[in-house]
Amino acid sequence: xxxxxxxxxxxxxxxxxxxxxxxxxxxxxxxxxxxxxxxxxxxxxxxxxxxxxxxxxxxxxxxxxxxxxxxxxxxxxxxxxxxxxxxxxxxxxxxxxxxxxxxxxxxxxxxxxxxxxxxxxxxxxxxxxxxxxxxxxxxxxxxxxxxxxxxxxxxxxxxxxxxxxxxxxxxxxxxxxxxxx
Ligand code: GRF
Numbered sequence: 506x507x508x509x510x511x512x513x514x515x516x517x518x519x520x521x522x523x524x525x526x527x528x529x530x531x532x533x534x535x536x537x538x539x540x541x542x543x544x545x546x547x548x549x550x551x552x553x554x555x556x557x558x559x560x561x562x563x564x565x566x567x568x569x570x571x572x573x574x575x576x577x578x579x580x581x582x583x584x585x586x587x588x589x590x591x592x593x594x595x596x597x598x599x600x601x602x603x604x605x606x607x608x609x610x611x612x613x614x615x616x617x618x619x620x621x622x623x624x625x626x627x628x629x630x631x632x633x634x635x636x637x638x639x640x641x642x643x644x645x646x647x648x649x650x651x652x653x654x655x656x657x658x659x660x661x662x663x664x665x666x667x668x669x670x671x672x673x674x675x676x677x678x679x680x681x682x683x684x685x686x
Contacts, residue, residue, distance in 0.1 A: 506685045507534040509583035511574075511591040516545020518589035518608060521674035523552050526681060535581040537574065539593055555581065561593060571599035578603070585684055588640065589677060597642040605640040606684050608677045610669050612636060612652055617645035625657075626665050632656050633665065635673040637680035650680045 508531050512519045519536065527533045536549040539561035549556040557577045564570035570593070578586065588607040599605075611621035613636040615628065625633030634654040639647035653676045655668045 506530075506584045507532045507582060508681065508685075509534060509578050509581060509586040510536045510589050511586065512536065512538050512543060512545040512589050513540045513592040514543055514545065514590050516543060516548050516590065517670070518674055518677055519545045520548055521678065522587070522589065522681065523548065523554070525678050527552070527554075531681065531685065534583050535578060537577060539570070539574075539591070545590075567594065567596045568598045571596050575599060575602060585681070587677070587681060594644055595640065595642070600640055600642045603640075606637055606650060606680060607640045607645070607647075608673055608680075609636045609638065609645050610673055612654065613638060613645055613649060622666050622669050623662070625669075626662050631658060633669065635669060635676045637676050639684075650683055651676060 510519050510522060510533055533554050535555045535557060537557040538545060539559055541558050541560050546556060559573050559577060561570050586603050586605040588605060609621065611625045612634045616624045632654040634652055636649055636652045638649045641647040653672045655672055657665055
């Protein structure tokens, strides 16, 4: 099966997919970023993964950007698109056409949107965690594929953050398998 991976920053989740699934269980047919400065660009180059850069700042509407992304992805014929730290809100232009999953660092439906790790750490529940879900036009709102919990007790924020960032990689890997099943 072929997947497309979309990222905006460091790309540590992208790196995990390269190291675990790529060329073994799946083929990363293309990586795409909206950020010309993203650290993940280097990863794509090192691993010879076709890369598309579409600077979201050059588009004046979300819909125009989404259409451009769809057009760039189309030739690669991916079976599934994976948002791995892709920090853009997608409109129905995209979500109605593209079969897509997203990684989110909280136990949804808690803490949709930004700063989810901070907000999870500070809330009243004893556990936080991560979710991978199907992408719809509702931000962080689609059907959940899987979640993993992280107990907060006794952890400093830095320790909690580190655990979340480790477990989200495992969650994403498992969810890609499930979504392609
Ligand atoms: C991850 O914490 C992801 O859950 C969130 O953005 C971060 C991206 O990290 N949506 P990276 O670029 O994969 O290192």
